Amino acid sequence: MGEQQQDLIHKLCKAFTSQNQCEWINQSDDPNYTQTTFANAPNFIGIIRPKKREFIAKALTFANQNNFHILPVSSNKNWGYGCLAKNAPTLPMVVLDLSNLKGIYPTDKELGLITLEPGVTQEELRTYLDDNQWDCMVPVTGAGPTASVVSNAVERGYGITPHTDHFSACTAMKVFVPAPDMCNEELSSAVSELDNSGIDFIDKSFKWGMGPFIDGLFTQSNLGIVSEMTFRLAKNPSHFSAFYIQIFDPSKFEDSVLFIRKILQTYAGSIGSINLMDRARLLSMTVDNPNIDKDENVFLSNEQLLRLANENQTPEWLIVGSIYGEKAFVSAIKNHINKASKHLGKTLYSDGFVLKAAKFVLNLPFTHFPLMNAVRAKLHKLDQGVDIMLGRPNQVALPLAYWRNRASQPSNENKLHPAHDKCGLLWYAPLIRMNPEVLTEFVLFVRLTMRKFDFDPFITFTNLRHDCIDSTVPIVFNLANEKETQRAKQCLSALIEQGRDKGFVPYRLPTEEQHKLSKNTPYWKCVNKIKQSLDPNGILSPGRYHERLK
Numbered sequence: 229m230g231e232q233q234q235d236l237i238h239k240l241c242k243a244f245t246s247q248n249q250c251e252w253i254n255q256s257d258d259p260n261y262t263q264t265t266f267a268n269a270p271n272f273i274g275i276i277r278p279k280k281r282e283f284i285a286k287a288l289t290f291a292n293q294n295n296f297h298i299l300p301v302s303s304n305k306n307w308g309y310g311c312l313a314k315n316a317p318t319l320p321m322v323v324l325d326l327s328n329l330k331g332i333y334p335t336d337k338e339l340g341l342i343t344l345e346p347g348v349t350q351e352e353l354r355t356y357l358d359d360n361q362w363d364c365m366v367p368v369t370g371a372g373p374t375a376s377v378v379s380n381a382v383e384r385g386y387g388i389t390p391h392t393d394h395f396s397a398c399t400a401m402k403v404f405v406p407a408p409d410m411c412n413e414e415l416s417s418a419v420s421e422l423d424n425s426g427i428d429f430i431d432k433s434f435k436w437g438m439g440p441f442i443d444g445l446f447t448q449s450n451l452g453i454v455s456e457m458t459f460r461l462a463k464n465p466s467h468f469s470a471f472y473i474q475i476f477d478p479s480k481f482e483d484s485v486l487f488i489r490k491i492l493q494t495y496a497g498s499i500g501s502i503n504l505m506d507r508a509r510l511l512s513m514t515v516d517n518p519n520i521d522k523d524e525n526v527f528l529s530n531e532q533l534l535r536l537a538n539e540n541q542t543p544e545w546l547i548v549g550s551i552y553g554e555k556a557f558v559s560a561i562k563n564h565i566n567k568a569s570k571h572l573g574k575t576l577y578s579d580g581f582v583l584k585a586a587k588f589v590l591n592l593p594f595t596h597f598p599l600m601n602a603v604r605a606k607l608h609k610l611d612q613g614v615d616i617m618l619g620r621p622n623q624v625a626l627p628l629a630y631w632r633n634r635a636s637q638p639s640n641e642n643k644l645h646p647a648h649d650k651c652g653l654l655w656y657a658p659l660i661r662m663n664p665e666v667l668t669e670f671v672l673f674v675r676l677t678m679r680k681f682d683f684d685p686f687i688t689f690t691n692l693r694h695d696c697i698d699s700t701v702p703i704v705f706n707l708a709n710e711k712e713t714q715r716a717k718q719c720l721s722a723l724i725e726q727g728r729d730k731g732f733v734p735y736r737l738p739t740e741e742q743h744k745l746s747k748n749t750p751y752w753k754c755v756n757k758i759k760q761s762l763d764p765n766g767i768l769s770p771g772r773y774h775e776r777l778k
C-alpha cells in the first residue's frame with residue numbers, strides 16, 4: 229500500500245470515528261464484502277458504516293475532497309449479480325455500508341404507505357408490520373429475510389406478491405447526489421418542495437411528481453445514493469389460494485404459455501405473477517445433486533432427469549400462481565382456472581381438499597417413516613412458497629445456490645448466505661416476448677447453450693404481465709474450481725450475446741457484464757452526460773451500469 233493511501237486511511241479513520249455517528253472499519257479483507265458468488269469483488273481500503281443518513285453527505289463531500297471512490301451497499305446480498313462493481317477504478321475505493329440505517333416511518337398505516345431507510349431488511353419490515361398490526365404484505369424476494377427492501381427496488385428487482393415490480397411500488401425517494409456543490413443536500417421531488425403543509429404526504433403517495441421524472445435515474449445506476457424510499461404495500465387479502473398445475477406432457481408447453489397469457493390478461497390485479505418452472509429446476513429444489521462430486525459432465529443427463537423425475541413424480545413443467553381477493557371471487561377464478569387448464573394437467577390449490585388432507589395425514593404420529601418424511605419435506609416447501617406469496621419472507625429459494633457446492637450444503641437452522649458459503653452463482657435474466665413459439669425457441673437455446681458449457685439449464689419464467697416475460701436462469705457452478713468458474717462466465721456471455729440476436733434482452737446484469745454492453749451509443753452518451761454533470765469527479769461506483777466514454 230502506497231504512502232498516499234495510508235495517509236488517506238488515517239484521515240478517514242479520524243474523520244469518521246471522531247463522531248459517534250459512524251463506524252470506520254479499516255479492513256479490506258472482510259469476507260462480508262470481498263466474497264461474491266463469482267469472486268470478483270474489487271480491492272477497497274475500508275468500510276464506512278453510518279448510523280445516521282446525514283453521514284452519506286459527509287462521505288460524499290470527503291470523497292470529492294480527498295479523491296476516493298465510494299461504493300454504496302444496503303444489505304450487500306446481490307447474490308448472482310454482484311454488489312460492488314469492478315471497472316478499472318482510478319482512485320482508492322471505500323465501501324459505504326448503509327445496513328445500519330434502519331429507520332421505518334409509517335407514512336399512512338390505513339393506506340399501506342411506509343417509508344424505509346436502506347438498512348431495513350425484509351424480516352425487519354415483517355416484524356414491524358406484525359408488531360404494529362399493519363394489514364399488509366412485505367414486498368418479498370427469493371433473496372430472503374436478510375436482504376434490504378430498498379436496495380432490491382434500487383436494483384429494480386421483483387417478487388411474487390401482488391406488487392411484483394418493486395420499483396413500481398416505490399412512490400417516492402430521497403437521494404444524495406455526488407456533485408460537489410449539491411452533495412450536502414438531500415434531494416426530494418418538486419412536489420415535496422412545493423408542499424408547505426409539513427406533512428409531505430402528496431409526494432409519498434404520487435409517484436410521478438411534477439416536472440421531469442428523475443427517480444428512475446437513481447436505480448440501476450451510479451448517479452446517487454438513495455437514503456429513503458416510500459413503498460405502497462399490498463394489503464393482506466381476505467382470501468388467498470396458490471395454484472399448481474402439473475404438466476407431464478412436454479408437447480403442452482406452448483398451450484401452457486397461452487393459458488398463462490390469457491389468465492394474466494383476464495385477471496390482472498387479482499393474480500400475482502405466475503411462475504413456470506421446468507423439470508430440472510423443480511428437481512434442483514427437491515433432490516440432492518447426483519453429480520456434485522464430478523468435475524466434468526456435471527449437468528443432469530437425460531437418463532438422470534428421467535429417473536429422478538419418475539422417482540419424484542416431477543412434471544415436465546409446473547405452473548405456480550396466486551389468487552388474491554374475496555372468498556367468492558377467489559372461488560370464481562379457481563373455477564375458471566379449472567376449466568381453462570383441464571387439457572394441461574392436474575391442478576392443485578393450497579386451500580384445496582387434496583393438499584389439506586395430505587398435510588393432515590402426514591402430521592399423524594404413525595406416518596413418520598422415511599418415504600413420508602420426503603413427502604412431508606415437499607409439502608413444507610409448498611407452505612414456504614405460499615408464505616412468500618403472502619409477503620412473509622423465508623429462505624426457501626436459497627438452497628438453489630448450493631447445487632454445486634461440495635463444501636457446504638444448506639441447513640434449515642442456519643441463516644443461508646451463498647456468498648459466505650462460497651457458492652458459485654450467476655444470473656442470466658432476459659426479457660422475452662410472451663409468445664409460445666418464441667418461448668419454445670428460448671427453452672431450446674438455453675438448454676443447448678448451457679449443456680455446451682456443461683451446466684444444468686434450470687429454467688423459470690416469471691410472468692409479470694401478459695405481454696413480456698422475465699426468465700431467471702441461474703448458472704450454478706463450483707466456485708472452488710477455477711476452470712469451472714471461467715466456464716460459467718463464458719456461458720453467461722454466450723447466453724447474453726447470442727440471446728440478443730434472438731431478441732432475448734437482459735433486464736439486469738451481473739457486474740462483470742455491465743460495462744461490456746455500454747457502447748458509444750446515443751443512450752449511453754446521454755447517461756454519460758448526466759454522470760458528468762452529477763458526478764464530475766467520478767467518485768461514485770465506477771463501472772456500475774456505466775462506462776466512462778473515451
Ligand SMILES: Cc1cc2nc3c(=O)[nH]c(=O)nc-3n(C[C@H](O)[C@H](O)[C@H](O)COP(=O)(O)OP(=O)(O)OC[C@H]3O[C@@H](n4cnc5c(N)ncnc54)[C@H](O)[C@@H]3O)c2cc1C
Binds near residue numbers: 346368455
Ligand atoms: C436463490 C436466490 C434467489 C433470488 N431471488 C430474487 C428475487 O426473487 N428477486 C430479485 O430481485 N432478486 C433475487 N435474487 C438476487 C439478489 O440476491 C436480490 O436482488 C437482492 O435483494 C439484492 O441485493 P441487496 O438488496 O442486498 O442489494 P445490495 O447488494 O446492497 O446492492 C445492490 C446494488 O445496488 C446498489 N445500491 C444498494 N443500495 C443503494 C442505495 N441506497 N443507493 C444507491 N445504490 C445502492 C449497490 O451499489 C449495489 O451495486 C436472488 C438471489 C438468489 C441467490
